[in-house]
Amino acid sequence: AQSVSQHNHHVILSEAASLELGCNYSYGGTVNLFWYVQYPGQHLQLLLKYFSGDPLVKGIKGFEAEFIKSKFSFNLRKPSVQWSDTAEYFCAVLPSSGAGSYQLTFGKGTKLSVIP
Amino acid sequence: EPEVTQTPSHQVTQMGQEVILRCVPISNHLYFYWYRQILGQKVEFLVSFYNNEISEKSEIFDDQFSVERPDGSNFTLKIRSTKLEDSAMYFCASKRREAKNIQYFGAGTRLSVL
Numbered sequence: 001a002q003s004v005s006q007h008n009h010h011v012i013l014s015e016a017a018s019l020e021l022g023c024n025y026s027y028g029g030t031v032n033l034f035w036y037v038q039y040p041g042q043h044l045q046l047l048l049k050y051f052s053g054d055p056l057v058k059g060i061k062g063f064e065a066e067f068i069k070s071k072f073s074f075n076l077r078k079p080s081v082q083w084s085d086t087a088e089y090f091c092a093v094l095p096s097s098g099a100g101s102y103q104l105t106f107g108k109g110t111k112l113s114v115i116p
Numbered sequence: 117e118p119e120v121t122q123t124p125s126h127q128v129t130q131m132g133q134e135v136i137l138r139c140v141p142i143s144n145h146l147y148f149y150w151y152r153q154i155l156g157q158k159v160e161f162l163v164s165f166y167n168n169e170i171s172e173k174s175e176i177f178d179d180q181f182s183v184e185r186p187d188g189s190n191f192t193l194k195i196r197s198t199k200l201e202d203s204a205m206y207f208c209a210s211k212r213r214e215a216k217n218i219q220y221f222g223a224g225t226r227l228s229v230l
Contacts, residue, residue: 004158032217043119044207044221051217090159094217102147102211103172104219106159 002027002093006107013081014115021076021110023065023091033074034092034104035065044090050074051096061085083116118142122208122222129198130230137193137225139208147211148191149219150183152176152204159207165191198229 007022025031035047048059055067065076074091091107121140129135141148150162163173165183182194191210195202205226209219 036221041223043122043223044209046218046220049218092159096217102164102217102219103149103161103174104151104159105161106151108156108158 002031002095002105004091004093004105004107006089006091006110008110009108010111010113012113012115015083016080017114019076019078019081019085019112021089021091021112023074023076023107024072025074025091025093025105026072027093027095030096032094032096033065033067034094035059035063035074035076036090036092036106037087038090038109039087047076047089081112081114083114085112086114087112120208120210120220120222122206122225124225125223126226126228128228128230131200132197135195135198135227137195137206137208137227139191139193139210139222140189141191141208141210142212142220143189144212145210145220146213147171147219148183148185149209149211150193151207151209151221153207153224154201154204162193162206195227198227200229203227203229 005024033050036044037047050057050067058064088109088111090109092104123138148165153159163177164171180196205224207224208222211219
């Protein structure tokens with residue numbers, strides 16, 4: 001079975017600082033990878049996704065993530081965070097082989113607090 | 117932009133009581149899911165539902181849990197006799213058939229079992 005590890009429980013940054021949130025997964029086959037964000041009181045929103053092709057994927061609001069297959073990693077980055085990025089960020093994996101399994105496996109989440 | 121809607125946002129219940137958590141998936145979606153997140157832990161898959169039947173369920177989804185799509189728009193999760201350890205945030209999600217594994221989530225229902 002697959003699993004996802006997010007290394008940081010809570011990250012506190014000042015505005016304009018650069019962000020990198022770590023995500024590692026374990027699974028023997030090919031995967032689809034996702035980052036979701038949850039702003040306070042709101043639903044989980046898809047930030048970006050990787051299915052295949054260019055391992056550097058760009059998402060909404062200036063976020064990007066790089067899939068490094070050899071490291072089983074899919075770290076989230078943003079060059080300059082804003083106060084409005086304060087939220088909880090979840091990394092998730094889905095085996096791409098299908099076989100009827102569409103359940104996402106999530107990491108524990110990383111809470112990001114951006115100080116103005 | 118259409119959203120998955122969940123009600124109530126917070127449900128408080130006594131241990132042993134039945135609760136029903138409600139979800140309205142996005143209207144043209146065909147796959148439906150429930151996940152839960154116990155405080156401080158990971159978001160965990162509970163069950164997936166397609167074509168009016170459960171397609172997959174986790175070990176968590178035991179006989180105390182059931183799902184239903186009673187009227188073509190709502191998707192409900194019922195817990196027959198709640199336990200303290202059922203206290204969690206419950207997320208509903210839905211997906212189009214063509215969406216290549218992109219699931220859209222609701223804001224969640226926080227269930228507190230006292």
